[in-house]
Amino acid sequence: RVVDDRPDTALILHLVPYRDADLMVSMLAAERGRVDASAPSGRKSRTRFQAGLDKFCLVEVELATDRQGRHRLRSSRLLEPFDGLRVDLERMAAAELACEVVRATAPEGGDAGSLLEPVVALLRLLTVVDLARVGPVTWGGLVWILGAQGFLPRDCRCVRCDGLPAGEDLYFSLASGALRCRGHALDPGAMRILPAGSQALYDTAAAGNLRPLAQGTATSGELKQLSLYAELRVHEILNKTPRSLEFFHQVVG
Numbered sequence: 001r002v003v004d005d006r007p008d009t010a011l012i013l014h015l016v017p018y019r020d021a022d023l024m025v026s027m028l029a030a031e032r033g034r035v036d037a038s039a040p041s042g043r044k045s046r047t048r049f050q051a052g053l054d055k056f057c058l059v060e061v062e063l064a065t066d067r068q069g070r071h072r073l074r075s076s077r078l079l080e081p082f083d084g085l086r087v088d089l090e091r092m093a094a095a096e097l098a099c100e101v102v103r104a105t106a107p108e109g110g111d112a113g114s115l116l117e118p119v120v121a122l123l124r125l126l127t128v129v130d131l132a133r134v135g136p137v138t139w140g141g142l143v144w145i146l147g148a149q150g151f152l153p154r155d156c157r158c159v160r161c162d163g164l165p166a167g168e169d170l171y172f173s174l175a176s177g178a179l180r181c182r183g184h185a186l187d188p189g190a191m192r193i194l195p196a197g198s199q200a201l202y203d204t205a206a207a208g209n210l211r212p213l214a215q216g217t218a219t220s221g222e223l224k225q226l227s228l229y230a231e232l233r234v235h236e237i238l239n240k241t242p243r244s245l246e247f248f249h250q251v252v253g
Contacts, residue, residue, distance in 0.1 A: 005064045008032055009079070011119060012057050013099040023053060025073055026103055029061070030113040034106040037063060037071035049076045056082045056095050058120060080120075084127030089251045091126050094138040096244040098122055101142055104238050105149055118144045118208060129214045135252045136223045139230035140205035140213040147206040151237045154206045156199040160184035170194045177233040194229050197222035202229070 013034075014026040023039040039053060053059075058080040064072045085095045102119055106112060122141030129137050146152045157164045158181040170179040171191040185191055194202075197218060204212050212218065235241060 005062065005074075006031065008061050008063055009116070010035070010059055010061050011099075011116060011123075012053060012055055012059060013103050015053060015055055025053060027059075027061070028102055028106055028112055028116055028119060029063070030116050032063070032065075032071075033109050033112040033115075034103065035063065035071050035108070037073040039073040049073075054081070055099065056085050056123060058082070082123050082127055085123065088131060090131050090134045093244070093248045093251045094126050094134050095123055097138060097242060097248045098126075098141060098145070100242045100244045101234060101238070102145065104242070105146065105151065107149075115145065115148055118148055121208070122210070125210055125214060133214050136201075136213045136218075136227055137210055138248070138252070139227045140201065140210050142234060143202060143205045143230050144208055144210070146233070146237060152206065152233060155203045156194065158184055165196075167196050169196060170199060172229060172232070174232065177229065177236050192225070192228065194225055195222060198226040198229070201226050 008029045008031050010027040010029040012025060012027050016024040018024060021041045025037050025039050027035050027037070029035050039049065053076060057078060059076040059078055061076045062074040064074055066072075082095070085091045098119065102115075106115060118141065122137070122145070125137055125141070126134060143152060147154055155164065156170055156179055158170065159178045160180060161184060163181055165181050168181065170181060170193075171185040171188055172179050172194060173186075173191050179194060180186070180191075182188055201212060201216075201218055201222060213223070231245075
């Protein structure tokens, strides 16, 4: 028996074909959070699934949920296809990584509108940003997405003294993403530096502003250290290496 059939807005994160024409669809829905739903005839019906179902598409969906919490995708209408992501391998690899991180961290059920916003904003920017900036923009976007879920702090500060060192470097090790000021660094000479410029990029990304990463004047060193730090934190949060990360490194670096 269906107990919930509200329309919803969702981003398709992953698709798995099964049987002759059906699909299993993983999506991030504004009102339901992360949802795994069956889509009977999802690979062939253009009547119920307008323009088809494809990864990275933003769609309006009609979902039916039964008492056991099982979801069935009744129909969908395409809102935004993000065709630009399929033009280059770099953009596709970045979108794949972002969607895998969201699948691994987004909660099932509940309001996910605040999470859907940064994910969609990142994909929109990836469709137009210069290819040389795809890497930093991706890591900055993941900082925003993970910060919106409470996995990452909204600004760079020392974990020991809770200080916000203006214009000073912070330190972290490859074993831990915990940031420390110089006074509390265990062994500054053996730790990686997150320079002040990278900290500023992190803070603006966590606040939802990716433009400095896409168009700014940050040095290659600042971008590299930010990317290294963000990747380390993703590993920590997921407790594993995302499968899409290897592909991302192959084509983006």
